[in-house]
Amino acid sequence: MSVERSAQAPALLDVERIRRDFPILGRSTRGRPLVYLDNANSTQKPQVVIDTESRFYSEQYANIHRGVYLLSQEATEAYDRARERVARFVGARSPREIVFVRGTTEAINLVASSWGRTHLGPGDEVLISGMEHHSGIVPWQMICEERGASLRVIPVTDSGELDLDAAEGLFTARTKILSVIHVSNALGTVNPAEALVAMAKARGVPVLLDGAQTISHRAVDVTELGCDFFVFSGHKLFGPTGIGVLWAREEILDAMPPYQGGGNMINVVTFEKTTYAPLPFKFEAGTTNIAGTLGLAAAIDYVDALGYEAIAAHERKLLTHLLAGLSAVPEVRVIGSPKERVGVLSLTLDGVHPHDAGTILDLEGIAVRAGHHCVQPLMARFGVPATIRASLAVYNTEAECDALIAGLAKCVEVFRR
Amino acid sequence: MSELRDLYQEVILDHSKKPRNFRMPVAVTHEAHGRNPLCGDTFTVFVDVENGTIKDIGFQGHGCAIATASASMMTESLKGKSLQDGRALFEWFHRLLTTPPDVGTPAGPLGKLAVFSGVREFPVRVKCATLAWHTLKAALDREAKAVSTE
Numbered sequence: 001m002s003v004e005r006s007a008q009a010p011a012l013l014d015v016e017r018i019r020r021d022f023p024i025l026g027r028s029t030r031g032r033p034l035v036y037l038d039n040a041n042s043t044q045k046p047q048v049v050i051d052t053e054s055r056f057y058s059e060q061y062a063n064i065h066r067g068v069y070l071l072s073q074e075a076t077e078a079y080d081r082a083r084e085r086v087a088r089f090v091g092a093r094s095p096r097e098i099v100f101v102r103g104t105t106e107a108i109n110l111v112a113s114s115w116g117r118t119h120l121g122p123g124d125e126v127l128i129s130g131m132e133h134h135s136g137i138v139p140w141q142m143i144c145e146e147r148g149a150s151l152r153v154i155p156v157t158d159s160g161e162l163d164l165d166a167a168e169g170l171f172t173a174r175t176k177i178l179s180v181i182h183v184s185n186a187l188g189t190v191n192p193a194e195a196l197v198a199m200a201k202a203r204g205v206p207v208l209l210d211g212a213q214t215i216s217h218r219a220v221d222v223t224e225l226g227c228d229f230f231v232f233s234g235h236k237l238f239g240p241t242g243i244g245v246l247w248a249r250e251e252i253l254d255a256m257p258p259y260q261g262g263g264n265m266i267n268v269v270t271f272e273k274t275t276y277a278p279l280p281f282k283f284e285a286g287t288t289n290i291a292g293t294l295g296l297a298a299a300i301d302y303v304d305a306l307g308y309e310a311i312a313a314h315e316r317k318l319l320t321h322l323l324a325g326l327s328a329v330p331e332v333r334v335i336g337s338p339k340e341r342v343g344v345l346s347l348t349l350d351g352v353h354p355h356d357a358g359t360i361l362d363l364e365g366i367a368v369r370a371g372h373h374c375v376q377p378l379m380a381r382f383g384v385p386a387t388i389r390a391s392l393a394v395y396n397t398e399a400e401c402d403a404l405i406a407g408l409a410k411c412v413e414v415f416r417r
Numbered sequence: 418m419s420e421l422r423d424l425y426q427e428v429i430l431d432h433s434k435k436p437r438n439f440r441m442p443v444a445v446t447h448e449a450h451g452r453n454p455l456c457g458d459t460f461t462v463f464v465d466v467e468n469g470t471i472k473d474i475g476f477q478g479h480g481c482a483i484a485t486a487s488a489s490m491m492t493e494s495l496k497g498k499s500l501q502d503g504r505a506l507f508e509w510f511h512r513l514l515t516t517p518p519d520v521g522t523p524a525g526p527l528g529k530l531a532v533f534s535g536v537r538e539f540p541v542r543v544k545c546a547t548l549a550w551h552t553l554k555a556a557l558d559r560e561a562k563a564v565s566t567e
Binding site: 030352353354355356359360362363370371372376379385386414415417 | 420421424425427430434455456457458459479480481482483539542545
């Protein structure tokens with residue numbers, strides 16, 4: 001969808017100005033200017049996010065939903081506004097559909113545990129994909145084991161895309177949910193949400209989309225996507241760590257049992273019986289990450305002001321530049337060639353182990369991830385134990401892509417000695 | 418860039434490209450499988466112990482240059498040594514990598530193995546250098562399960 005939108009040539013971003021919004025981009029590492037290309041792992045924070053958290057603690061802090069005093073009221077109102085902001089951001093029908101959690105991982109665990117406990121039985125099947133992050137595998141594996149259900153996996157093609165024909169054949173009468181990563185954290189592949197949702201809906205199967213990697217690159221509208229659950233983390237959206245979002249349709253959340261018990265999630269507690277708070281508080285036991293929530297709302301405001309069309313256009317330009325430069329290094333092998341990809345790619349270097357490359361690049365001030373990226377089954381699928389992953393964000397530049405390419409050439413050189 | 422040369426010294430590059438004893442010995446009395454879950458690197462270390470002496474030692478698997486060179490040089494250093502000397506060398510190697518660089522480099526019987534002192538500047542890589550050694554220790558301790566450097 002954003003491809004069509006960006007065809008209208010959005011205004012180019014002033015990247016130098018954007019870079020000044022992120023104080024950390026001014027520092028150096030190992031005596032070199034920092035080239036931060038590990039954005040799929042976590043993004044850096046703009047000053048406005050840092051200030052929002054800091055101001056909350058220095059001027060407005062109190063716990064929410066507890067005090068009758070003004071400070072607590074103000075904190076509660078700010079928290080509620082943040083939830084409304086997130087609801088608007090993802091196109092939810094109501095803030096009641098927004099549950100704050102620690103991150104994508106906790107969101108999937110919440111769904112697997114609460115929804116899975118009441119919807120999965122012996123012989124049932126959970127359909128996932130071969131490019132899931134471990135957080136899209138293990139929570140389902142755990143609940144499947146508990147409930148006597150099993151996992152089925154949509155295979156990945158050589159181009160790094162989901163095999164949709166095979167997916168069709170994997171739905172059975174026992175398929176209870178389809179849980180898929182929307183954008184691959186390792187390959188950058190944008191999976192065809194529309195086709196997958198249509199496939200599931202035709203069989204009455206609910207869909208969870210893991211939007212952890214979607215959210216910093218593409219606009220999300222849950223109604224348009226047609227999924228039933230959408231989850232993401234704040235820290236991959238230039239927001240704080242320890243805050244994430246579970247969106248689900250209200251009637252689904254309403255029918256789900258609580259995930260954790262404790263304060264805030266109750267209505268009336270006696271030793272005989274407890275009644276639960278209405279949505280979304282039923283799923284927010286204990287004191288939540290209030291400062292992080294406000295920081296997330298600030299990050300959303302920041303990204304929205306830049307505009308997703310402009311972000312996508314900038315990243316597409318960078319990715320084209322990067323891929324062209326990489327093709328000039330004969331030892332580089334980019335994993336997969338998906339038709340639709342965000343600025344995330346995994347590569348291997350002939351004759352250089354990814355960890356050695358990671359260290360040599362680090363000495364050049366370049367931060368990339370070297371390893372299995374929490375997708376061991378996907379690595380096995382491509383027959384590599386690990387890769388080097390470069391992932392772009394809105395503040396990256398063509399010069400930084402060039403630095404990476406030169407750094408990779410240097411890695412090859414070191415091992416040719 | 419001296420840090421780069423300190424880490425990837427010629428001898429380390431040489432052993433990583435042409436690992437010695439990269440094979441399973443004919444007779445094996447002890448073996449263990451080691452894995453670094455951070456990166457997926459994995460080695461199996463095989464030892465043939467006779468009368469308290471490491472008669473033969475070899476390894477197989479895959480890892481980064483640091484891990485592979487360390488495994489290769491470990492096998493060279495240990496072949497023909499007594500078990501007691503082998504265990505002592507493990508302790509010395511461990512001490513080498515855990516001594517802060519500004520404190521100096523422990524001498525001891527490390528010999529060529531001292532080339533790994535450069536790894537200390539890169540704390541996340543220490544596990545690469547010690548993977549084969551921990552695997553060896555597990556083999557000699559006859560631990561049945563795979564070891565992990567985590």
